[in-house]
Amino acid sequence: MSSETLAGYLFNRLKQHGVIHTFGIPGDFALPLYRAQQDAGVDTVVCSHEPNALFAADAYARLRGLGVAVATYGPGALNMVNPMAMAYAEHSPVLLISAAPGVGQRHMAQIHHLVKTHESQLKILREVTAAAAVLDNPSTARDDIDRVLGTILSEHRSGYLEIPSDMTFAPLPERPATPSPVVQAVTGPSAAGLNEAAREIVDLVRAARSAVVMVGVGLRRSQVAREVIRLVEAWQVPVVSSVMGKSVFPERHPLFRGVFMGDLGDPEARRIVADADCVVKIGVIDSDVNNGFGTAEIPPECCISLCKHGVWVRHHHYPEHYIADVMGALVSECAERDVAPIAPAIQAKPVRPAGDVATLASLGEELQALLDGGTQVLADVGESWFLGLELKVDTFMAPGFYASMGFAVPGALGAGLADPDKRPVVLTGDGSFQMTGNDLAVMKARGLRPVIIVLNNSYYELLEVIDGPRDYFALPSWDYVGIAEAQGCAGQRVERVGELREALARAWDASEPFLIEVVISRQDHAPMMERIRQFFEEKAKSQG
Amino acid sequence: MSSETLAGYLFNRLKQHGVIHTFGIPGDFALPLYRAQQDAGVDTVVCSHEPNALFAADAYARLRGLGVAVATYGPGALNMVNPMAMAYAEHSPVLLISAAPGVGQRHMAQIHHLVKTHESQLKILREVTAAAAVLDNPSTARDDIDRVLGTILSEHRSGYLEIPSDMTFAPLPERPATPSPVVQAVTGPSAAGLNEAAREIVDLVRAARSAVVMVGVGLRRSQVAREVIRLVEAWQVPVVSSVMGKSVFPERHPLFRGVFMGDLGDPEARRIVADADCVVKIGVIDSDVNNGFGTAEIPPECCISLCKHGVWVRHHHYPEHYIADVMGALVSECAERDVAPIAPAIQAKPVRPAGDVATLASLGEELQALLDGGTQVLADVGESWFLGLELKVDTFMAPGFYASMGFAVPGALGAGLADPDKRPVVLTGDGSFQMTGNDLAVMKARGLRPVIIVLNNSYYELLEVIDGPRDYFALPSWDYVGIAEAQGCAGQRVERVGELREALARAWDASEPFLIEVVISRQDHAPMMERIRQFFEEKAKSQG
Known part of the structure; x- marks a missing residue:
């Protein structure tokens, strides 16, 4: 056995990914877990109510690429189901760590905080996460933690780890001689098709009478914002964002035109998209809100979409090429240019009379x-x-x-x-x-x-x-x-x-x-x- | 088709069971449901947050035998998972009615408020309820509603109904000629074994050197509080309550001795139970809290337990006889007596000096x-x-x-x-x-x-x-x-x-x-x- 404990490994892994705060409320089964995170130097932010803690972790995740909440069993974790569902649905990489009764207490059918069975909570959390595991086996715990973290980071979705209280400080077996690298988000295989896809996209944009780039939330999650700026500046095409993608592209950039939400969104953005014969979507999620509740479907013939699960060009699909790869290939085709200046903050002072009703x-x-x-x-x-x-x-x-x-x-x-x-x-x-x-x-x-x-x-x-x-x-x-x-x-x-x-x-x-x-x-x-x-x-x- | 709508049938059924208020927060998918309950004359109490609404419905259920919350899909219902789990675990008959996207919208994979699939929410709520149904078929809706309500009332647990928004006002088929009776809680079959059980219990209590009755929350749910009073007055045995059963027996009654929670609860109640060679539990749930976290196990040889799933007498079990039946049989053995007076409120005026620190x-x-x-x-x-x-x-x-x-x-x-x-x-x-x-x-x-x-x-x-x-x-x-x-x-x-x-x-x-x-x-x-x-x-x- 090594001197490394299960929770020690977990919190050190999280620190490697930039997580220095967690959000939650302590409770009896979670007391060892709270001590463990303090031991690991992770700052525990105690909130007033569990839904708040998960929302805080969600915002943290949107900015830093990973957010973590730590909850007690039952009333703790089950109070976070709604915000966990939101993190899943909105592609926010949030990890919920919940304590649970000890493995040694599983024979108890009537232990406080328990609902139906000792599996009920896991079953519930599975429905709102992309990966979940119960860490009840020290010899597989490192792999389980890395697998769940890896999925959260590659899928940009919520994930769940459940730690029986008597496993918190369980010593882990000796590490393999070469410690496994920091968990990496999975990216697509680099294949020959990449150039084919990039070439086709560039040709379509160049041939278009009127092209527009629409950016979505997937762009931030794929960390290709700078590549997108370079690309649209090379192409000199206007940019709109989807509703969910607001602010992933700098809104004071001279090529930015507004937030698209069909007839319900910005009219200028709506006009540009309606007039375009080539819409390049980058990381845009196809939801009812993004589509303006069906008020502005874009014909597939005019559409290129770089999304999490491959690239669509009109009616055909490159399944193996992901946003980051394709953006790299596209940018490598662009000549270096001076970067367009971002406008300063809008300083024009509002001039309404002070006595007017605030609206x-x-x-x-x-x-x-x-x-x-x-x-x-x-x-x-x-x-x-x-x-x-x-x-x-x-x-x-x-x-x-x-x-x-x-x-x-x-x-x-x-x-x-x-x-x-x-x-x-x-x-x-x-x-x-x-x-x-x-x-x-x-x-x-x-x-x-x-x-x-x-x-x-x-x-x-x-x-x-x-x-x-x-x-x-x-x-x-x-x-x-x-x-x-x-x-x-x-x-x-x-x-x-x-x-x-x-x-x-x-x-x-x-x-x-x-x-x-x-x-x-x-x-x-x-x-x-x-x-x-x-x-x-x-x-x-x-x-x- | 009759002029009766799906929601109309549901809310009228609820009114037959004494539900004249529901608790919740309106949301877009739930708008038809909110109109329907207003049409039915049910008073909609809008709370500040969904967890509060479900807790309010839970308290309502504990007092009136049924409580109801009405939620919108996703953020509404999923914000109630924790208090629903509590209603399940604490034997509180709460119904959660959640709206859902319309049946006509189920082809949409990316509709707002949706998590993974159109079944995710149902799967989650199944884990915290005794019965659940999606009311997407007008021809079976009456039966589905009655089945879920029947289980809630007989099991004294939480239940779930999901109503796709386009089903809210769906007309139901003509009713059968004889309308089905008000949903009844299922009670056990009246069988010959009843007298055997009652006789055995009475003999054990009479033969005991020192007997005590312990009442639990199941007593309130079975509505036999008056029978218990009559019984203990006939037997003249002291009464303690479990933690969860506090106040199901009148605490100013001269035979009441305190709340039992092993070494952690009332010392007088602890002493009486420890000294007893016959403990008659009525509706007591066998939980870690009720048992004082293992500080006071009662030997099975000294124990009789009337519970939701039959009667235990020492080491044997009468599986078919439920609390209400057995209490009826026990009471019928008791001679009529004058009811003992309940003490008036404790009026002794506290005498601490006004300047003392409040403790x-x-x-x-x-x-x-x-x-x-x-x-x-x-x-x-x-x-x-x-x-x-x-x-x-x-x-x-x-x-x-x-x-x-x-x-x-x-x-x-x-x-x-x-x-x-x-x-x-x-x-x-x-x-x-x-x-x-x-x-x-x-x-x-x-x-x-x-x-x-x-x-x-x-x-x-x-x-x-x-x-x-x-x-x-x-x-x-x-x-x-x-x-x-x-x-x-x-x-x-x-x-x-x-x-x-x-x-x-x-x-x-x-x-x-x-x-x-x-x-x-x-x-x-x-x-x-x-x-x-x-x-x-x-x-x-x-x-x-």
Whole structure:
């Protein structure tokens, strides 16, 4: 036996992949696991509620390539099923480590925290992860850990490890003479077909009357953002992003044109895609949201798609070539050029009178003037998301496909720790904030200074847009600044443009979390929300 | 086709079983379902977060025999997996109704809210329920609904129904000429063996030197509380309750002796059970918590157990006879007697000086003087639970086996609506409150006036008792009264006995939710917590 323990191996592996924080809440079965991560020098961030912890790990994963949550059995891990499902659906590489009753306790049919059987939790987590393992055998533990980590990193999906409490400090067998290398994401075999694919793509783009590149979230996960910039600058074609891919391409780049979401998204992006006879999708996921709910299908004849499972060119498929390989081949065809300058932050000062009522439009203008490379924007589902999609930003995170509410505030905790040089700016609604807005005190204790903007219209407004007004869409109105103050943070409630400007100035000067409650009317819609309203209105009409 | 729709049938069935409220949060796929329940006259209670909604439904179920939550697909239902697991594990008859994408949308592999496949959610919910069905066929929907409801009611476990959005208003076929009766819980066949079992039990109790009856949560679920009272009065034997069964037997009854939890529970109850040569368990679940973590196994030779799956007498089993049948047979053997008087509420006024520091002991004394038949106590895991177990109460709810944090505050919403004549009194810790304390505004809007007592020691103290002090057991200290005020409710922070007395008086007079933050030291332990501390201390010593 070596002096290396099971948990010691695991946490050292995670550190090799840049994970220096984990998120969770301790509980009795997980006590050894919490001690083990402290021993390994991993910083344990305790959150107010398990869903928050997993959302924080998700944001961390989106920025650093891997995020980790540590939970106790039953009430811990099962409270994270929804955000784990989101990490799976949204291609976020999150690992959930759950403690479990000891192997020596498995004969007990009625142990606290247990549901049906000792396998129930694993079966549940299998449904929301790309790989899962129970680490109950020290002699295979290293391989099991590496296999699950490898899948998370190559698939860019969630994964699950369950550790019986009496296995936490189990000594592992002696290592093989040559320690296995750091786990690598699997990439496709380099084959002769690569040049064929690259040549065909380049010929199609050159022959096109009007080409456009559409970037998606897969681009960030494949870490080819710089290659894409070089390529589009060589080709001099415009770039749009999918909804889920917002901010994977620099939005202040002169070739960037907006976020595409069919008839519901940016009209300029919509026009460029509709006019194009060659759309090169890079890492774009084919979802109902990305397609603007069927309002803008792109004919396969016009389409090239580099995705996780190969390359599609019109109607044929190169199954063995992945985004990173193909991007490499494409870029090698491009002559070196001067890199186009990225525009500076948009400095034009908004000019609305201070006495005007604060609206989403004025909030967008005021915020846009403040956003720069030192900020990262996180948005929740609903009006906040639609407003966020309109902003030009460098880093943007939102649950653009799975669409769970409540991501953005705890996400700011993960994002702030993952990239301390960028201040999180959160756009959230009253509904989402009421779900998971409880980690301001934790962020303060960690020295983070996010700006939390709560849009308060006391209503599930997106649902009204779909279904008309209903009693049960009304939300109780809270004093959100009072909530921030009760957690030791400051804030300001605003109704006028002048107050908004003052509050943003205070927030930008603050050395701790600052909450701004913006009171908006139910009739105040971001342009995208308004297009969605019209979409559903017309749908209702056509159905009689 | 009849004019009856699928959802119409479902909600009418639920009303026949006394369900007039459901708990949840609307979402796009669930919009038809929300309209349907409004059409059926079911009152939709919208909570701040899905876990809260399910906890509220759980408390409602514990009091009324059935509780219902209505969720949207994905982020809605998957956010309820943990409290659903708790309802399963704790024998609470909760139904979760989840919307799903329409049958006509199942060809879409990438629809928002979807995880892996259109079956993933069902597979997950199967692991935490006793019965589940997808209602995608109008011609079998009535049977599917009745089957799932029947299992929930007979097994006293959670169940799941999934309704594709385009099935919500699907017309059902004409009903059979004789409509099926209201779903009945399955009870055991009445067989000749019943008298044999009853006779044997009576003989053993009469022959015993010292008998005791131990009541468990299964007693409430089988609705035989009155029969148990009659029986013990006829036998004149003392009664203890299991941990999970607290308050199923009236605690002010002269024969009641305390809550049994082995060496860790009430010492008087422990002594009586240890001295007994005949322990009659009625509806007691054999869990590690109920057994005091192995500190008090009762020898099978001394044990009779009436449980959900038959009757055990020493080493033999009557598999076909269930609690209700056997209780009926036992009671029919008892002569009618005058019912023993239940003691009035404990009115002795606590006498500690007002200037003393408020402690758990003083809180227990002050509270005990106020608790009567008009109150129901809900407690969260940890110090709150141990304090609650010491109080003599008429109605008590706590997650005594599954032990998820965060039940009590949202539970008060469900309990308050389920039994409007009883005011909820919540004992919660700072950790639990930070998870799910966000429905005070909803309770206020519903006219409820719970008393919420938050024990604030800024620490996961139960974990310290098990594992010693750790940095990551510290909780940020909130201004809990500020949280209540931000939700439109009042409260008071107390550190002294006099303040506590004043705050309790204000709370009892209040016409809306009232929060009392009681600042306690980490060293202040309820007697049961202190016994647990000693238990782990000795365990650590014996392990070297």
